[in-house]
Amino acid sequence: MNEHDMILIERYISNELSPEEAKLFELRLQTEEDLRKEFEAYRLALYGIRQEKKKELKQKFIAREAQHNLQNGQARIIPSWVKVVMSAAAVIALFFIVRNSLISYPASISEERRAQLFADHFNAYQDESMNPGSRSETRDTSALLLLQRAYWSKQYAKALIQYDSLPSNLSGNERLLFFKANLLLANEKPEQAIPVLELLAQNPSYVYADEVRWFLALGYIRSGDIQKGVDLLKTLRNSTHQDLRKNARQLLKELKK
């Protein structure tokens, strides 16, 4: 499938074609087998995206139901065997709470151990959305693209230098600040990364909100502020991001040692 047709399909499913272009495209779909197959794959991708959204909504409503049940005193109609199981679970939970409170986290950790924990757990954030790619727009040599390229190829020292060359209108961009904080951490500058991450953590609906708390926790721990790091890691134990949840639990476990 050529690039032109892929762009055409993407524009069609994004409703970006004019009515005439759309009509022409639909006609081609009826006659060109390859185009139809490619379009079918895109259609399935859209189906997947919409299903993902529905799944997200369903989870949200299930959580909302739990709230309703609590508010409306559903406990009154819970069968007795469920009550027995819940009581047992409560006792077990209480046991773990008491045990966890007895096994407290250390207030301070040696520099060597902090460096080790940080090295074991820190990986600068990367995902596909940050890939500078090989499309035509990447022929651009703007500071932002050079930064993205250095970041994507894990040349963090170079990327940090590149960051300082960004135009001033980009300096307050939250997404770039998140990269900057990662670069500061990767370059062993946690004290400078912390204020940036603290600023980003003020916005709970930020797309990287959980990641921000994870990196802030690492920054605190690296710089010796163990209690603050532990507080944040605890908030991540129930994160919807499976990896972060797992990492936070693992690091908390290691901090107890």
Place this chain on the structure above:
Amino acid sequence: MSDLSNYIHRGILDRATKSRPAIMDKLDGNTLIRSLQEGDSRVLDQLYDRYRGEFISWCSRHFKGLDREDFIDAWQETVIAFYDQVISSRLTTLTCEVKTYLFIIGRRYVIKQMEKAKRTVHVDPLEETFSLVADTITFDWEDPDAEKKEMVALAMKQMSEQCKSALMMRFAEGRSVPEIMQKSAYPNLNTVSATLSRCLRKLKELIQDKLQSGYHE
């Protein structure tokens, strides 16, 4: 630790554990549609709560032999279907009350559940007000076959959260490229468009790979 540093830390912890309050007191169908189209998904929570109790009571009266849990499940599917119809522009205006519209969808979900479970349950005929608008609503049950569904789900699992987030904003929430740029703090429109294209192609390729390997196994 300084007082300011502690204050910031407490604020971060509070925000990480609290949810935001609801924003609309009155729900009018067309206002609701506009709010959803503009990306305000919080009104969906209000809609969910607003008619939930009534829907469960109504179902209890009309569908004898089904559980309360079935009705709650149907209500959740109903609100999700309503959202999906608005976002995909299949529903742009309401000519009846939003409650009537939702109950008709909900009724069909309950009947579908009964068919799935092969339960024989007495179904009351539609009430007069519902009958008047029921025929005007088109209902979309179209789904890919089970194997394709599974492949799509597997491919989705391999996508990064940020790619999923960007794709959902564009193709499931109907947000424009400038809105995504603002919400996700992308530096410019080109980056958003390039990210969307790259993520969509990656997902499409994953699906194609899975379908090919799946069919050959």
